[in-house]
Amino acid sequence: MKLFSLFIVFFPSFLLANELQLDVSEEEWSEPVPEWGIAIGVRTASIPYHAAEDDNVSDFVPKLYYEGDHLYLRGEYGGLRFWQEENYSLSVLGRYRYFDIPKQYQREFHGTNIDMGLQFEYLFKPNFPLQLELLSDSDGNSYGNVNLRYQVDYNDFDIDFNSTLRYKSGEFNNLYYGFGIDDIGSDLDIKVGSELRYHVFSNLYLLGEININMLGSHTYQSELTDARFETEYYLGFGFFNNKKQQEHLSLPENHYLRLAYGWATPSNISGIIHGETETDEYNNRLTSIFYGIPLAESIFGLPIEFYLTPGFAYHFNSEVQGPIAEYIVAIKAYYTFTWPVRWRFGFAEGLSYVSEVTYIERNDDPDNPGSQTLNYLDFSLDINLGDVTSLKALDKMWLGYSIHHRSAIFESSSMFGRSKGGSNYNSVYLQWHF
Numbered sequence: 485m486k487l488f489s490l491f492i493v494f495f496p497s498f499l500l501a502n503e504l505q506l507d508v509s510e511e512e513w514s515e516p517v518p519e520w521g522i523a524i525g526v527r528t529a530s531i532p533y534h535a536a537e538d539d540n541v542s543d544f545v546p547k548l549y550y551e552g553d554h555l556y557l558r559g560e561y562g563g564l565r566f567w568q569e570e571n572y573s574l575s576v577l578g579r580y581r582y583f584d585i586p587k588q589y590q591r592e593f594h595g596t597n598i599d600m601g602l603q604f605e606y607l608f609k610p611n612f613p614l615q616l617e618l619l620s621d622s623d624g625n626s627y628g629n630v631n632l633r634y635q636v637d638y639n640d641f642d643i644d645f646n647s648t649l650r651y652k653s654g655e656f657n658n659l660y661y662g663f664g665i666d667d668i669g670s671d672l673d674i675k676v677g678s679e680l681r682y683h684v685f686s687n688l689y690l691l692g693e694i695n696i697n698m699l700g701s702h703t704y705q706s707e708l709t710d711a712r713f714e715t716e717y718y719l720g721f722g723f724f725n726n727k728k729q730q731e732h733l734s735l736p737e738n739h740y741l742r743l744a745y746g747w748a749t750p751s752n753i754s755g756i757i758h759g760e761t762e763t764d765e766y767n768n769r770l771t772s773i774f775y776g777i778p779l780a781e782s783i784f785g786l787p788i789e790f791y792l793t794p795g796f797a798y799h800f801n802s803e804v805q806g807p808i809a810e811y812i813v814a815i816k817a818y819y820t821f822t823w824p825v826r827w828r829f830g831f832a833e834g835l836s837y838v839s840e841v842t843y844i845e846r847n848d849d850p851d852n853p854g855s856q857t858l859n860y861l862d863f864s865l866d867i868n869l870g871d872v873t874s875l876k877a878l879d880k881m882w883l884g885y886s887i888h889h890r891s892a893i894f895e896s897s898s899m900f901g902r903s904k905g906g907s908n909y910n911s912v913y914l915q916w917h918f
Contacts, residue, residue: 517731520779520792521549522815522833523559523691525720529584532699532711538586543596544896546859548815548834549724550792552777557792557813559679563603577603579619580899583660584714587895587902596898597621598837598857611635625656640683642727646695648675652703661703671700677716686784687726693718723783733778739918740776740791745769746888746911748844753863756887756908766804768843770909772797772812772888776917779815789818793832797888804843811837812860825871828882832862836890844907845890855901861889866915880917885910 528542547559554565556575563575583596590596601619608614615631630649635642650673652661662668677695684690697714704712725731748768751761774795781789793816799808814834821827841854866884870876888911892903 517725517733517780519549519551519725520790520815521547521689521722521724523547523549523689523720523722523724525691525718525722527582527693527716527718529582529716530711530714531584531586532709532714533585534708534710541584541587541898543582543898544893545718545720545899546833546835547720547722548813549722550779550815552792555792555794562813571607573605575603575605577601577617577619579617581619581621582716582898584716584898587898590898590902594855594901596901601626611637621656625653625659627652627656637727640727642681642683644679646675646677646679649673650675652700657703661699661709662706663708666706666708668702668706671702673700673703674698679718681722681724683727687723688784689722689724691718691720691722725780731780731782733781738776738778738789740774740915741918742772742774742776742793742795742913742915744772744774744886744888744911744913746772746886746909748842748907748909750844750847751908753887753889753908756910761910764844766802766843768799768802768805770797770799770810770888770911772810772911772913774812776816776915783817787820789820791816791818793834799838799842802843806840808842809839814860814862816862826868828864828866828868828884830862830864830866830884830886832860832864834860836860838890842907845903845905853901854905855892855903858890858900858903858906859893859897861887861891863887863889864913866913882915882917884913884915886913887911 524546526542527545528540530540531538548557549559550557556563561577561579563577565573565575567574578598578600581597581599599619599621601617604616606614612634617629620626628651631646633644633646635644652671654670657668657671658664675695675697677693679693682690695716699709699712703709746769748764749756749761750764755761772795774793776791776793779790779792783790793814795812797810797812799810801807812834814832816830816832819829835857837857841856845854864884864886866882869881869883870879888909889906891906892900895902895904
């Protein structure tokens with residue numbers, strides 16, 4: 485059920501197909517750039533437990549943003565609306581939930597994960613939503629959130645004030661605050677905070693966030709807890725819509741499908757780039773499909789196109805692993821140049837979830853069980869087949885090479901289980917724009 489939910493959240497292209505129905509000519513067609521963004525930063529949180537030797541823990545956290553008709557990504561959560569009226573909506577939801585324990589224990593206990601559930605949202609005003617959420621971890625330990633948010637746009641500042649009342653079931657509270665030792669029972673937490681986004685220039689923004697969570701009385705009185713308040717801070721930067729300039733997408737044929745086939749390699753990215761690729765002795769392979777949704781045609785005034793690209797990869801069975809499903813959501817940038825035909829460099833950043841940790845990742849760090857959720861990168865170079873063959877029918881088709889990369893970012897994040905390893909697949913692909 486969790487895999488099915490992730491598939492719904494991260495591969496919504498079939499619901500976006502209606503956006504392709506255009507009844508105007510290419511010269512007349514344009515639409516506003518959707519709200520989108522990509523950010524990276526460091527989150528620091530206090531540790532509220534008696535046995536902890538450290539007072540706080542830090543994580544490297546990437547965030548993706550997108551506001552579509554059905555799909556939305558909002559940094560630490562995202563969803564897919566399947567019912568919507570003027571002021572109401574109901575979504576399948578995925579949300580990061582951090583489990584702030586010392587780094588040395590995070591490999592053994594992967595408490596930070598993406599929880600799945602449902603969200604009902606009511607808009608008092610467009611900038612004043614009430615959100616009701618019912619979520620659970622992968623083992624069915626449930627909790628509920630009542631979120632009230634208020635958003636302010638003031639000159640170069642975008643500020644989001646938020647408050648959350650969280651009801652934790654007994655099973656959830658006993659696991660994440662009682663560690664299976666103390667029978668705390670159900671409880672209520674209250675969290676308040678704010679997020680700030682400052683527009684530096686063009687598409688560059690600085691981000692800051694602060695939250696304070698007050699634990700319920702039952703949780704605070706547990707023998708394992710020594711602090712009533714949990715605090716967290718986030719500092720980072722990102723690229724978003726230029727709020728000082730209204731941008732438009734002018735090309736009608738700019739969605740895409742990409743089909744790829746790849747071979748695993750134990751080599752790292754540096755080795756691959758320098759042509760020192762090793763062959764995987766067990767011939768682990770994958771095939772993937774990605775859908776591209778246009779976001780922007782330039783950044784900082786440069787002709788770099790951006791796409792939201794949800795995808796799915798199927799890892800074939802081999803001597804050392806069974807078939808594995810991989811779900812991906814990323815934002816990809818393309819830079820096109822002519823030499824003497826059209827070429828493109830591409831780079832994507834996002835998240836990847838696998839149904840089971842692959843052999844390549846387990847073998848990369850044998851002492852670490854690995855993490856199903858990892859950071860995702862994609863490096864690509866492709867060439868336009870219409871230019872190469874002089875066939876106009878192939879003008880929207882590209883042939884390319886890419887590196888399909890999953891990374892734990894050098895043990896820098898509890899989101900990725902403080903893993904050290906990762907995986908690389910050399911792949912070839914065809915990409916069709918329409």
